Amino acid sequence: MTPFSFEWLWNADYFIFFGFLYLALTIVGCGLLFAGIKTALQLMGFMRERHF
Secondary structure, three states: OOOOOOOOOOOHHHHHHHHHHHHHHHHHHHHHHHHHHHHHHHHHOOOOOOOO
């Protein structure tokens, strides 16, 4: 059952569940995007990897 189903009824439970679901997916997506951009910049030579 998805929010786009014909028989969907909005309850507070759905707001909480899907709010946390989309929050978690956004955090994971932003982390992957950051890692991808950082990797691309390192491959092109714009950023140097630092070893402490």
